[in-house]
Amino acid sequence: MIEYLDIYKAFDVPVLSGVSLTVETGETLSVVGPSGTGKSVLLKTTLGLIIPDRGDVLIDGRSVYGSDRNALHEIRRQVGYVFQYAALFDSMNVFENVSQGLPDDVLRQLPKRDILRRVCDSLDAVNLDPAAILGKLPAELSGGMRKRVGLARAIVGEPKILLYDEPVTGLDPVNTAAVAHLITEIAERMGVTSIVVTHDIEGALEISDRVGLLDHGRLRFVGTPDEFKHSDDPVVHSFADRHAAAAAALKIMEEP
Amino acid sequence: MFAAATFLLVHPLRTFGRTALSVARHAGELGLLVWRIGGATLSGRVSLRSVTDQIYEMGVLSFPLVIVTAVLSGVVTSQQGGYQFTGSIPLYVLGSVVASSVVLELGPVMTAFVIIGRVGARITAEIGTMQVSEQIDALLSVGRDPVSVLAAPRLLAGILVMPLLVGIANTVGLFAGLVAARFTVGLGGESFLYGARLFWHSWDLFYSLMKATVFGFVIPLISTDMGFLTWGGAEGVGRATTASVVFMIISILVLDALFPPLFLN
Numbered sequence: 176m177i178e179y180l181d182i183y184k185a186f187d188v189p190v191l192s193g194v195s196l197t198v199e200t201g202e203t204l205s206v207v208g209p210s211g212t213g214k215s216v217l218l219k220t221t222l223g224l225i226i227p228d229r230g231d232v233l234i235d236g237r238s239v240y241g242s243d244r245n246a247l248h249e250i251r252r253q254v255g256y257v258f259q260y261a262a263l264f265d266s267m268n269v270f271e272n273v274s275q276g277l278p279d280d281v282l283r284q285l286p287k288r289d290i291l292r293r294v295c296d297s298l299d300a301v302n303l304d305p306a307a308i309l310g311k312l313p314a315e316l317s318g319g320m321r322k323r324v325g326l327a328r329a330i331v332g333e334p335k336i337l338l339y340d341e342p343v344t345g346l347d348p349v350n351t352a353a354v355a356h357l358i359t360e361i362a363e364r365m366g367v368t369s370i371v372v373t374h375d376i377e378g379a380l381e382i383s384d385r386v387g388l389l390d391h392g393r394l395r396f397v398g399t400p401d402e403f404k405h406s407d408d409p410v411v412h413s414f415a416d417r418h419a420a421a422a423a424a425l426k427i428m429e430e431p
Numbered sequence: 432m433f434a435a436a437t438f439l440l441v442h443p444l445r446t447f448g449r450t451a452l453s454v455a456r457h458a459g460e461l462g463l464l465v466w467r468i469g470g471a472t473l474s475g476r477v478s479l480r481s482v483t484d485q486i487y488e489m490g491v492l493s494f495p496l497v498i499v500t501a502v503l504s505g506v507v508t509s510q511q512g513g514y515q516f517t518g519s520i521p522l523y524v525l526g527s528v529v530a531s532s533v534v535l536e537l538g539p540v541m542t543a544f545v546i547i548g549r550v551g552a553r554i555t556a557e558i559g560t561m562q563v564s565e566q567i568d569a570l571l572s573v574g575r576d577p578v579s580v581l582a583a584p585r586l587l588a589g590i591l592v593m594p595l596l597v598g599i600a601n602t603v604g605l606f607a608g609l610v611a612a613r614f615t616v617g618l619g620g621e622s623f624l625y626g627a628r629l630f631w632h633s634w635d636l637f638y639s640l641m642k643a644t645v646f647g648f649v650i651p652l653i654s655t656d657m658g659f660l661t662w663g664g665a666e667g668v669g670r671a672t673t674a675s676v677v678f679m680i681i682s683i684l685v686l687d688a689l690f691p692p693l694f695l696n
Contacts, residue, residue: 224568248574256572262565276573328573 176200177336177368182220182230190216191227192392200235200335203362203369204397205379208389209414214372215259215340217389221370222251222338234336252278255329255367259341261321263313269324270294270309276328297327300364301357319350323357330361337361339371343378351378358382376415380404388414457656464578464656468586471579477587481580485588489550490596496545501600504537505529505607513616522618526626529608534635535695538601539642540687543650546593547679551654554585555675558658559668567659577659585651593647594640601639638694646683653679 177198184191190213198204206214219225221232223239232239234250242250255276263272273294274282282290295305301323313321322342329337339358343351355378362369362382373379379386380400388396388403388411396403396411403411471477512528558581561567570577605627612618657675661667 219568222572224571251572251574254572256569258565258569258572260564262569264566264569265560265564275570275575278574328569332573 176233176235177221177370178233179217179220180231180233182217182227182232184213184216184220184225184227189392191220193230194389194392194394196387196394196397198368198370200368201362201366202384203358203371203382204385204387205371205373205383206387206389207373207376207379207414208395210374212389213392214389218338218340218370218372222254222256223247224256252332253334254336254338255332255334257322257326257329257337257339257342259344261313261325263321263324263328265313268310268312269298269316272313272324273297273328273331276331278332281332293331294327297331298324300330300361301327302353303327318345319347319353322346322350322354326354326357326361330365333365334367336368336370339369339373341373342371343373343375351375355382390414460660461652461656464582464652464659467578468583468652471576471583472587476576476579477583478580481584482587482591485584486592489546489585489588490592493546493549493592493596494599496549497542497596497600498603500541500545501533501538501603502607504541504600505533505604505609506611508532508537508604509608509611510615513612513618517616521626522612522616523622523626523629525612525616525618526609526623526628527630528626529612529623530605530627530631531635533604533608534601534639536687538604539597539639539646540683542593542597542600542643543646543683544680546589546596546646546650547676547683550589551650551679552672552676554651554654555658555661556668556672558655559661559671562659562661563664563667582651582655582659585655586648589647589651590644591647593643593650597639597643601636638690641694642687642690645686649682649686650679653682 179194179196182191182194183189194213194217196204206217208214216225220227220230221234221239226240231241234253237246237250239247239250264275267275270291274290276297277285277290277293285293294309298305298308303320303323308316308320308324313324316324326342337358342354342358346354358369358371359382361367371379371383376386380403383400385397385399386403387394390410396406396408398406403415406412508529509525512525513522516522516525516528558567561570561581567577567581570580609620609623612623613620654675657671657678661671663670
């Protein structure tokens with residue numbers, strides 16, 4: 176279980192203004208909202224990648240900001256993070272990138288053959304052919320493949336929690352659907368708790384148990400996809416309508 | 432009128448205050464980075480392979496440029512000294528001037544400038560790019576400490592490599608000066624070496640290598656710190672790299688100026 180307790184963060188202007196949220200074990204929660212409302216900042220506070228000005232995050236009851244270095248290291252080992260632009264290490268090939276997701280002690284103790292097997296299993300799980308890409312550098316991969324390698328790195332250490340930062344940004348509709356399907360499949364197969372930060376409402380409603388709307392640094396709405404669709408809140412309506420209009424315009428532009 | 436006077440009085444004070452605050456903050460950050468690198472090194476969290484990779488990158492790959500710089504430093508010093516001494520001072524003194532100039536000053540400082548340009552700028556650009564593309568966050572998210580993985584190996588390699596490079600640069604610069612003296616002012620090798628030995632102190636070599644060690648500590652320290660502080664995409668990486676090079680050059684020159692009063696009296 177992940178608990179965000181009254182998270183405040185400002186970069187000159189307030190970005191998060193007292194966000195409190197609980198994500199139950201095994202649940203998939205999507206956080207949607209307009210650009211610049213602090214969705215990614217909220218996600219990064221989960222692991223201490225951005226330190227909030229106030230508030231705390233509890234993971235299975237353990238405080239992220241009350242932990243010492245070793246305890247924080249242990250917490251991070253339970254969490255896989257999929258970055259917006261994959262954040263693969265430029266100088267490492269796919270094998271080295273994915274193996275970095277394994278804990279230090281596993282990397283030291285396991286024979287290279289077993290590490291290779293775990294890396295290949297992870298790549299298989301995200302529908303990539305290990306034989307074809309293991310030796311490739313990130314610069315040689317397409318955007319969709321980079322995202323999947325990033326996802327493989329996040330799951331190779333068998334985390335209990337997966338955090339997705341805009342997992343479908345910059346992908347074409349086919350890859351968007353494929354990544355959305357992967358998120359659901361991995362959540363079901365591994366039983367992980369997932370938080371997905373996205374601007375893609377349709378995808379979020381499809382894959383999530385609950386959806387949260389972040390607006391002006393505050394959590395405006397949290398509920399099931401059905402509750403989101405039928406919400407009386409004018410801000411929820413307005414955001415959903417604007418997104419539907421933008422999606423329709425994009426569809427028209429994409430038509431030949 | 433009053434507003435203009437207030438502006439003229441307040442503006443410089445505010446600028447001074449901001450600059451002082453920025454310098455103090457940066458000094459604090461550097462101190463903290465040194466502390467964390469020390470902690471990572473002492474607790475054995477630094478990979479030996481990463482250190483050897485950096486030694487190769489800083490030392491072996493910089494070697495040709497260091498040699499070229501050292502040769503030119505020795506030749507130019509010898510030529511200019513020969514031009515000034517001819518007809519006024521015994522030419523064997525040229526050996527002493529070249530030896531002192533190369534060992535005390537040109538060897539360490541010119542090598543430091545080579546390392547700033549070839550290695551320091553690259554470190555800032557590399558770590559800065561990792562910072563703006565979230566690769567540093569990715570390291571943290573998989574439980575790796577960026578200081579142990581990126582900063583400590585570079586700092587340790589700098590401390591180990593710089594004295595070696597400066598030692599080589601001193602030797603090569605001195606030999607180049609000897610050859611140049613022979614061809615420009617006709618000073619024989621024995622006379623050159625006689626002059627060089629005449630005013631030689633063993634301390635000079637220690638002083639030179641001590642300078643090299645300090646420069647080898649400062650260059651990777653500033654360049655990694657500036658890399659970690661990078662923000663703002665490709666433009667930010669360019670800005671950070673430029674600032675880093677300027678900061679490193681100024682730091683080397685200031686330290687160079689502090690060395691004689693501290694260690695040559």
